[in-house]
Amino acid sequence: MGNEYRIALAGNPNTGKSTLFNALTGLRQHTGNWAGKTVSMAQGSVPFKDKVFQLVDLPGTYSLFSNSKDEEVARNFIVFEKPDVTLVVLDATSLERNLNLALQVLEMTKNVVICINLIDEAEKQGIKINEKLLMNRLGVPVIKISARNKIGFPLLLDTIDRIITGAIECHPAQMKYSDEIEEQIRKIEPKVREMVGDRISSRWVSLRLLDGDEALLNELNKRFVPEGVR
Amino acid sequence: MDEPKLVKLVNGEKGNIIKITSINLDGVMRRRLLDLGFVAGALVEVVRKSPLGDPIAFRVSQTTIALRKEESAKIEGELVSSGK
Numbered sequence: 070m071g072n073e074y075r076i077a078l079a080g081n082p083n084t085g086k087s088t089l090f091n092a093l094t095g096l097r098q099h100t101g102n103w104a105g106k107t108v109s110m111a112q113g114s115v116p117f118k119d120k121v122f123q124l125v126d127l128p129g130t131y132s133l134f135s136n137s138k139d140e141e142v143a144r145n146f147i148v149f150e151k152p153d154v155t156l157v158v159l160d161a162t163s164l165e166r167n168l169n170l171a172l173q174v175l176e177m178t179k180n181v182v183i184c185i186n187l188i189d190e191a192e193k194q195g196i197k198i199n200e201k202l203l204m205n206r207l208g209v210p211v212i213k214i215s216a217r218n219k220i221g222f223p224l225l226l227d228t229i230d231r232i233i234t235g236a237i238e239c240h241p242a243q244m245k246y247s248d249e250i251e252e253q254i255r256k257i258e259p260k261v262r263e264m265v266g267d268r269i270s271s272r273w274v275s276l277r278l279l280d281g282d283e284a285l286l287n288e289l290n291k292r293f294v295p296e297g298v299r
Numbered sequence: 300m301d302e303p304k305l306v307k308l309v310n311g312e313k314g315n316i317i318k319i320t321s322i323n324l325d326g327v328m329r330r331r332l333l334d335l336g337f338v339a340g341a342l343v344e345v346v347r348k349s350p351l352g353d354p355i356a357f358r359v360s361q362t363t364i365a366l367r368k369e370e371s372a373k374i375e376g377e378l379v380s381s382g383k
Contacts, residue, residue, distance in 0.1 A: 132334035136327050163361040166336055 314382020
């Protein structure tokens with residue numbers, strides 16, 4: 070169907086990611102299984118204006134460096150299944166810890182919305198969050214929500230809609246590394262781009278290869294190298 | 300001015316606050332510790348020690364995480380405050 074779009078939900082464990090998922094999808098959800106994976110992710114649909122958003126609830130992780138099966142599943146979904154928009158759900162009461170994952174996602178994919186959840190709880194604790202400043206620094210929309218009390222949902226859905234239609238363009242902030250690492254990236258990125266094209270971020274793949282990420286190398290082989298050449 | 304005192308996390312005493320300077324671990328364990336907040340420059344508080352001194356619970360970026368001595372012996376930092 071032409072008006073269905075896939076939206077992935079990523080976030081640390083216990084950030085209210087599933088609460089958001091349930092609140093948005095209501096009872097319109099089922100468990101989906103992805104090719105070659107036994108880990109299942111809940112999937113549900115949210116009608117909005119003339120569109121249907123297919124939400125996919127990824128496993129909650131602190132990181133996406135495939136230290137574990139959960140992380141690998143979440144990462145492969147974001148990188149290879151290419152959702153139209155990836156929501157990163159952060160806990161407003163511990164942003165420092167949560168931004169680690171957000172920065173990783175910004176390196177991997179372009180269309181990202183940062184949801185700062187538990188905003189009512191944070192305000193109770195006297196935490197003030199300047200979402201405009203975060204938006205400028207991160208280069209993608211940042212929206213304060215409370216999944217539990219359904220605060221901020223209209224703005225969130227409208228922002229997703231506007232990214233899909235192209236009314237909002239995301240320019241995710243990219244981490245700058247040391248000169249030595251940047252030099253190596255410059256060396257291998259053109260070759261990586263020859264291999265993966267525009268399908269996935271060549272800068273991100275280069276970084277992972279420099280870090281010696283064999284799980285990713287195997288995944289690339291499986292997905293991009295034709296049978297018989299391997 | 301006093302030179303900052305370098306200590307390994309494993310030798311920290313309850314209440315100590317240590318600013319991490321180096322993590323001498325590789326591979327997946329290093330990655331995992333970085334993800335959990337044990338990064339250079341981070342402030343870590345020694346929350347409590349087990350009766351035999353292993354494992355030790357640390358407070359790092361708003362969460363308590365326990366490490367075995369195999370790991371905490373390889374993380375070093377400056378003693379910022381003894382907690383007294």
